[in-house]
Amino acid sequence: MPAEDIVRSYLAALEEREIARAEAMLAPGHVSVFPGGARLSGPREVVAWAASRYRWVRKRIERVDAAGDTVYVLGTLYGEWPDGSAFEGIRFIDRFELRDGRIARIDVWNDLAEVRAAARAPQPAGG
Numbered sequence: 001m002p003a004e005d006i007v008r009s010y011l012a013a014l015e016e017r018e019i020a021r022a023e024a025m026l027a028p029g030h031v032s033v034f035p036g037g038a039r040l041s042g043p044r045e046v047v048a049w050a051a052s053r054y055r056w057v058r059k060r061i062e063r064v065d066a067a068g069d070t071v072y073v074l075g076t077l078y079g080e081w082p083d084g085s086a087f088e089g090i091r092f093i094d095r096f097e098l099r100d101g102r103i104a105r106i107d108v109w110n111d112l113a114e115v116r117a118a119a120r121a122p123q124p125a126g127g
Contacts, residue, residue, distance in 0.1 A: 006102075019047070025102060025103055033107050035108065052082065054082065054112070055079065055080040055081070060078065061073055062074055070095065070097055071096040074094075076088070076092065087116075087119075090111050091110060092108070095107040
Protein backbone atom coordinates (compact mmCIF):
# COMPACT_ATOMS: atom_id res chain seq x y z
CA MET A 1 0.00 0.00 0.00
CA PRO A 2 1.40 3.47 -0.84
CA ALA A 3 2.60 5.57 2.11
CA GLU A 4 -0.10 8.19 1.51
CA ASP A 5 -2.84 5.54 1.73
CA ILE A 6 -1.41 4.17 4.99
CA VAL A 7 -1.38 7.66 6.50
CA ARG A 8 -4.93 8.45 5.36
CA SER A 9 -6.14 5.12 6.75
CA TYR A 10 -4.40 5.81 10.07
CA LEU A 11 -5.93 9.28 10.36
CA ALA A 12 -9.40 7.90 9.59
CA ALA A 13 -9.01 5.17 12.22
CA LEU A 14 -7.82 7.65 14.84
CA GLU A 15 -10.63 10.11 14.07
CA GLU A 16 -13.20 7.30 14.35
CA ARG A 17 -11.51 6.15 17.60
CA GLU A 18 -10.82 2.72 16.09
CA ILE A 19 -7.78 2.41 18.31
CA ALA A 20 -6.86 -1.21 17.53
CA ARG A 21 -6.97 -0.52 13.79
CA ALA A 22 -4.76 2.57 14.22
CA GLU A 23 -2.29 0.69 16.45
CA ALA A 24 -1.90 -2.03 13.83
CA MET A 25 -0.45 0.58 11.44
CA LEU A 26 2.35 1.61 13.80
CA ALA A 27 5.92 0.32 13.69
CA PRO A 28 7.54 -1.07 16.85
CA GLY A 29 8.96 1.79 18.89
CA HIS A 30 6.61 4.34 17.30
CA VAL A 31 6.62 7.87 18.70
CA SER A 32 4.30 10.83 18.12
CA VAL A 33 5.73 14.25 19.01
CA PHE A 34 3.25 17.06 19.71
CA PRO A 35 3.60 20.83 20.22
CA GLY A 36 5.21 21.53 23.56
CA GLY A 37 7.35 18.40 23.29
CA ALA A 38 4.87 15.73 24.39
CA ARG A 39 6.17 12.35 23.16
CA LEU A 40 3.47 9.69 23.00
CA SER A 41 3.75 6.05 21.99
CA GLY A 42 0.41 5.47 20.30
CA PRO A 43 -3.28 6.24 19.88
CA ARG A 44 -4.31 5.30 23.42
CA GLU A 45 -1.85 7.81 24.87
CA VAL A 46 -2.86 10.43 22.29
CA VAL A 47 -6.55 10.12 23.19
CA ALA A 48 -5.83 10.31 26.95
CA TRP A 49 -3.43 13.26 26.51
CA ALA A 50 -5.90 15.18 24.34
CA ALA A 51 -8.89 14.69 26.66
CA SER A 52 -8.15 17.85 28.68
CA ARG A 53 -7.44 19.87 25.53
CA TYR A 54 -10.64 19.33 23.54
CA ARG A 55 -13.80 17.22 23.54
CA TRP A 56 -13.28 16.21 19.94
CA VAL A 57 -11.32 17.29 16.89
CA ARG A 58 -11.47 16.58 13.15
CA LYS A 59 -9.19 17.47 10.26
CA ARG A 60 -9.98 19.17 6.99
CA ILE A 61 -7.16 17.89 4.85
CA GLU A 62 -6.19 20.45 2.24
CA ARG A 63 -3.01 18.85 0.94
CA VAL A 64 -0.97 15.66 1.17
CA ASP A 65 2.63 15.50 -0.04
CA ALA A 66 4.39 12.14 -0.15
CA ALA A 67 8.04 11.51 -0.96
CA GLY A 68 9.04 7.90 -0.46
CA ASP A 69 8.41 6.94 3.15
CA THR A 70 7.71 10.50 4.33
CA VAL A 71 4.23 12.00 4.13
CA TYR A 72 3.12 15.53 5.04
CA VAL A 73 -0.55 16.26 5.72
CA LEU A 74 -1.65 19.92 5.84
CA GLY A 75 -4.98 21.49 6.62
CA THR A 76 -7.14 22.90 9.37
CA LEU A 77 -8.69 21.53 12.53
CA TYR A 78 -12.22 22.00 13.80
CA GLY A 79 -13.86 20.68 16.93
CA GLU A 80 -15.06 21.52 20.41
CA TRP A 81 -13.15 22.87 23.41
CA PRO A 82 -13.70 21.27 26.84
CA ASP A 83 -16.25 23.99 27.71
CA GLY A 84 -18.39 23.04 24.70
CA SER A 85 -17.54 26.03 22.52
CA ALA A 86 -16.61 25.35 18.91
CA PHE A 87 -13.35 26.04 17.13
CA GLU A 88 -12.39 25.84 13.48
CA GLY A 89 -9.79 26.95 10.98
CA ILE A 90 -6.81 26.05 13.16
CA ARG A 91 -3.79 25.26 11.00
CA PHE A 92 -1.97 21.94 11.30
CA ILE A 93 0.87 20.04 9.66
CA ASP A 94 1.51 16.37 10.41
CA ARG A 95 4.72 14.70 9.21
CA PHE A 96 4.74 10.90 9.04
CA GLU A 97 7.82 8.70 8.68
CA LEU A 98 7.13 5.13 7.60
CA ARG A 99 9.36 2.10 7.98
CA ASP A 100 8.55 -1.22 6.31
CA GLY A 101 5.02 -0.04 5.53
CA ARG A 102 4.22 1.06 9.08
CA ILE A 103 4.25 4.46 10.77
CA ALA A 104 7.44 4.88 12.80
CA ARG A 105 7.15 8.55 13.77
CA ILE A 106 4.63 11.38 13.62
CA ASP A 107 5.58 15.02 14.18
CA VAL A 108 2.58 17.28 14.80
CA TRP A 109 2.49 21.06 14.49
CA ASN A 110 -0.65 23.13 15.04
CA ASP A 111 -1.94 26.41 16.42
CA LEU A 112 -4.38 24.94 18.98
CA ALA A 113 -2.60 26.36 22.04
CA GLU A 114 -2.20 29.81 20.51
CA VAL A 115 -5.84 30.01 19.45
CA ARG A 116 -7.05 28.79 22.84
CA ALA A 117 -4.82 31.28 24.69
CA ALA A 118 -6.02 34.14 22.48
CA ALA A 119 -9.64 33.21 23.15
CA ARG A 120 -9.01 33.37 26.91
CA ALA A 121 -7.03 36.63 26.86
CA PRO A 122 -8.80 39.78 28.03
CA GLN A 123 -9.73 42.04 25.14
CA PRO A 124 -8.44 45.63 25.19
CA ALA A 125 -10.99 48.31 25.98
CA GLY A 126 -12.57 49.83 22.91
CA GLY A 127 -11.21 47.24 20.57
